[in-house]
Amino acid sequence: METRNALAIHAMLPTPDLPTTAVSRSVRPLNPMSEPVTEQELHDSADDVLIARVQTGDHRAFHHLVRRHQERIRNLLFAMFREHELVDDLAQEVFIKAYEALPGFRFESSFYTWLYRIAVNKGRDELRRRKLRRFFSLQHLDDNVRADLEARIAERPHDLEATDLVALGLRTLPDHQREVIIMKDLQGFSYEEIAEILDVEVGTVKSRLSRARTAMRNVLGPLLREDTP
Numbered sequence: 474m475e476t477r478n479a480l481a482i483h484a485m486l487p488t489p490d491l492p493t494t495a496v497s498r499s500v501r502p503l504n505p506m507s508e509p510v511t512e513q514e515l516h517d518s519a520d521d522v523l524i525a526r527v528q529t530g531d532h533r534a535f536h537h538l539v540r541r542h543q544e545r546i547r548n549l550l551f552a553m554f555r556e557h558e559l560v561d562d563l564a565q566e567v568f569i570k571a572y573e574a575l576p577g578f579r580f581e582s583s584f585y586t587w588l589y590r591i592a593v594n595k596g597r598d599e600l601r602r603r604k605l606r607r608f609f610s611l612q613h614l615d616d617n618v619r620a621d622l623e624a625r626i627a628e629r630p631h632d633l634e635a636t637d638l639v640a641l642g643l644r645t646l647p648d649h650q651r652e653v654i655i656m657k658d659l660q661g662f663s664y665e666e667i668a669e670i671l672d673v674e675v676g677t678v679k680s681r682l683s684r685a686r687t688a689m690r691n692v693l694g695p696l697l698r699e700d701t702p
Contacts, residue, residue, distance in 0.1 A: 518537070524584060542585055543564060543568070547564050548660065550564060550567075570591050586670050590670045642693050650682075653681045654686065654689065657678075
């Protein structure tokens with residue numbers, strides 16, 4: 474599945490003539506004629522090396538960046554939408570956007586935080602387009618979603634799928650809280666990385682995460698109490 478998804482994304486990429494971009498002083502200048510050229514060497518190369526090769530016209534290097542990062546991008550988008558076909562489409566759009574923007578990448582941040590920022594913005598755009606923001610507020614939660622959540626909490630714990638409960642709980646959060654709890658608790662990002670991705674202060678991330686966790690405990694609390702021996 475991973476290889477097929479990577480190939481599908483790679484096949485959809487445009488193939489413009491990429492200009493040679495100056496590499497940051499913190500990254501070793503690359504000579505395309507002397508740098509790794511085999512697939513295994515590309516596979517073993519650091520992100521910055523692969524990016525520099527993309528910037529000098531080696532499109533194979535981007536294929537390896539896709540394979541390296543696509544599952545985490547898909548996991549982020551799936552946590553937001555839980556629709557496989559939509560996630561496939563959005564992931565492709567994220568990597569196409571990244572490919573088009575790589576000539577201007579300045580090596581001032583890590584590639585994966587830069588890529589996640591693109592993915593988060595793509596997710597936000599999709600939420601706006603589909604007018605789904607109302608589903609992520611307790612005050613505006615759709616009656617059917619509320620009834621579904623209450624019915625599942627009323628069931629016995631051993632009859633419940635944990636991932637379904639977490640997904641339903643996430644749907645009750647405001648989007649700015651949902652983003653941070655997905656990235657911190659499901660994706661394992663540090664506070665500093667989340668702050669960089671969302672372009673906010675670390676204190677803001679901690680505050681949003683605290684409120685998100687409290688809201689999730691309030692929603693799932695009845696189930697947790699019932700499951701306590």
